[in-house]
Amino acid sequence: MKLLLKIWRQKNNDSKGKLVEYPISGIEGDMSFLEMLDVLNQELIEKGEEPVVFDHDCREGICGSCSLQINGEPHGPDRLITTCQLHMRKFNDGDTIVIEPFRATAFPVIKDLMIDRSAFDRIQQAGGYISVNTSGNTVDANAIPVEKDKADASFNAATCIGCGACVAACKNASAMLFTSAKVSQFALLPQGQVEAAERVQNMVRQMDLEGFGNCTNTGACEVECPKGISLENIARMNREYLTASARG
Amino acid sequence: MALSGLFLVFFLGQHATINLSSVISPETFNSWSHFMGYNPVVQYILQPILIAGVIVHFVMGIVLELQNRKARNVRYAQYKGGANAPWVSRNMILTGLVVLAFLGLHFYDFWVPEMAYKYIEANPEDPTRYHHELVEKFLSPARVGIYVVSFVLLALHLWHGFASSFQSMGVNNKYSPAIRNFTRLYAIVVPLIFIFIALYHHFNHTH
Ligand code: HEM
Ligand code: SF4
Ligand code: FES
Numbered sequence: 001m002k003l004l005l006k007i008w009r010q011k012n013n014d015s016k017g018k019l020v021e022y023p024i025s026g027i028e029g030d031m032s033f034l035e036m037l038d039v040l041n042q043e044l045i046e047k048g049e050e051p052v053v054f055d056h057d058c059r060e061g062i063c064g065s066c067s068l069q070i071n072g073e074p075h076g077p078d079r080l081i082t083t084c085q086l087h088m089r090k091f092n093d094g095d096t097i098v099i100e101p102f103r104a105t106a107f108p109v110i111k112d113l114m115i116d117r118s119a120f121d122r123i124q125q126a127g128g129y130i131s132v133n134t135s136g137n138t139v140d141a142n143a144i145p146v147e148k149d150k151a152d153a154s155f156n157a158a159t160c161i162g163c164g165a166c167v168a169a170c171k172n173a174s175a176m177l178f179t180s181a182k183v184s185q186f187a188l189l190p191q192g193q194v195e196a197a198e199r200v201q202n203m204v205r206q207m208d209l210e211g212f213g214n215c216t217n218t219g220a221c222e223v224e225c226p227k228g229i230s231l232e233n234i235a236r237m238n239r240e241y242l243t244a245s246a247r248g
Numbered sequence: 249m250a251l252s253g254l255f256l257v258f259f260l261g262q263h264a265t266i267n268l269s270s271v272i273s274p275e276t277f278n279s280w281s282h283f284m285g286y287n288p289v290v291q292y293i294l295q296p297i298l299i300a301g302v303i304v305h306f307v308m309g310i311v312l313e314l315q316n317r318k319a320r321n322v323r324y325a326q327y328k329g330g331a332n333a334p335w336v337s338r339n340m341i342l343t344g345l346v347v348l349a350f351l352g353l354h355f356y357d358f359w360v361p362e363m364a365y366k367y368i369e370a371n372p373e374d375p376t377r378y379h380h381e382l383v384e385k386f387l388s389p390a391r392v393g394i395y396v397v398s399f400v401l402l403a404l405h406l407w408h409g410f411a412s413s414f415q416s417m418g419v420n421n422k423y424s425p426a427i428r429n430f431t432r433l434y435a436i437v438v439p440l441i442f443i444f445i446a447l448y449h450h451f452n453h454t455h
Contacts, residue, residue, distance in 0.1 A: 069326075071328065072324065072328030072329075073331050103322055103323070104320055105320060171338050172319055173316070211319055213319030216316070217412040218334070223331075223332035224332050231415065232420045234415065235418045236418065237418075238416060238417065242418060
């Protein structure tokens with residue numbers, strides 16, 4: 001397969017970036033999108049040029065680091081997958097593929113396609129935990145009974161891998177889907193009740209401080225999320241937030 | 249946003265009901281209009297609340313839009329918005345601003361003359377004037393055209409906005425599909441009523 005890649009190159013956060021064209025050939029349909037970029041980088045290295053910097057780690061859809069905007073969509077045209085799980089057979093010979101970093105003011109570019117998503121870490125740190133004494137007398141979580149549907153909904157929320165595709169897809173660069181998943185996974189469990197009110201308020205405050213946009217319910221995040229995190233989580237977070245604020 | 253939007257949706261339904269009476273019975277329309285125009289609760293309590301509601305809604309809408317633009321300081325070279333979200337949901341500011349422009353004209357057409365008639369010129373009460381004042385407004389094809397286009401855009405605004413306000417208030421449960429159907433029906437029917445009224449008076453007026 002022969003392709004024309006248009007890749008965002010940017011030296012560092014202070015410099016202005018631009019799209020650079022790279023024709024590439026010999027791409028197999030069974031290659032993953034990241035393997036295709038590996039092939040390109042190998043060619044660039046052999047030519048003595050600087051390889052394209054992109055984030056990746058697990059290459060099996062669980063770490064959430066392979067954040068690429070491909071032809072105008074996070075993680076490319078396929079659904080419920082990350083970029084590392086995207087196969088080149090989804091493209092046709094002769095295609096032009098535009099590859100950009102996920103764009104949000106809160107996700108500054110480090111270099112080329114690699115972005116700094118530590119804003120998500122700070123949202124997590126603001127309340128995405130429960131306080132348990134772990135010094136030798138930890139109680140098994142299974143000792144507390146939980147209704148099956150709540151346990152399932154909590155587990156589903158917990159499958160969020162923090163990739164940032166929701167922010168990247170959203171026309172407002174809103175982080176509501178991510179934050180609501182992190183709020184929901186605890187809000188649905190008895191262990192999460194103790195800190196429920198502060199949790200939602202602190203996490204939402206941090207989300208706003210980071211400069212993410214506001215949710216206008218377009219639903220783009222849910223469609224692009226590789227883990228199928230549902231908009232129900234955003235409604236749940238809105239509920240939690242409204243009741244927490246009403247109680248003061 | 250959601251509360252002010254819902255309030256406006258509620259008002260819109262009430263407004264459509266009164267206006268519809270102008271097609272059915274001029275007498276009913278005159279008496280309802282006269283009641284709305286001279287009842288102190290409506291005039292001094294509900295009317296200011298309504299105006300405040302409109303202002304809160306569009307000012308918040310514009311602030312929201314500005315914040316959201318700031319949240320993405322570098323634009324995408326390629327952005328496929330249509331791949332994951334409907335057009336109406338992505339263009340609320342556009343449909344909203346057209347409705348706002350329409351409200352400007354609408355205030356100029358009805359509210360300003362009404363205020364002048366009652367409070368500046370201090371004319372006596374005339375419970376029969378409303379119907380012919382209304383009909384005269386719809387003589388102009390340009391005005392009728394603007395009204396029709398504006399209400400189509402209002403329908404688009406509500407198609408997304410009415411259902412969206414439930415999600416904003418945290419309502420997403422087994423009733424949500426039913427709520428969505430109802431809100432979308434409302435989003436189409438209510439603007440259609442206004443369009444029908446404008447066209448009816450335009451074409452039924454005997455010169
Ligand atoms: C009488 C007319 C109007 C009605 C009935 C109405 C109704 C609504 C409703 C129900 C919402 C949803 C709230 C939510 O999602 O939480 C909404 C959102 C919005 N409205 Fe309006 N609106 C009207 C006029 C306007 C005007 C004049 C503007 C001017 C800028 C405007 C701009 C917006 C914006 C920007 C949003 C939020 C975007 C979104 O939720 O996607 N609206 N409106
Ligand atoms: S909610 Fe989905 S898209 Fe957003 S960070 Fe989590 S896994 Fe990624
Ligand atoms: S590299 Fe880990 S999810 Fe893609």
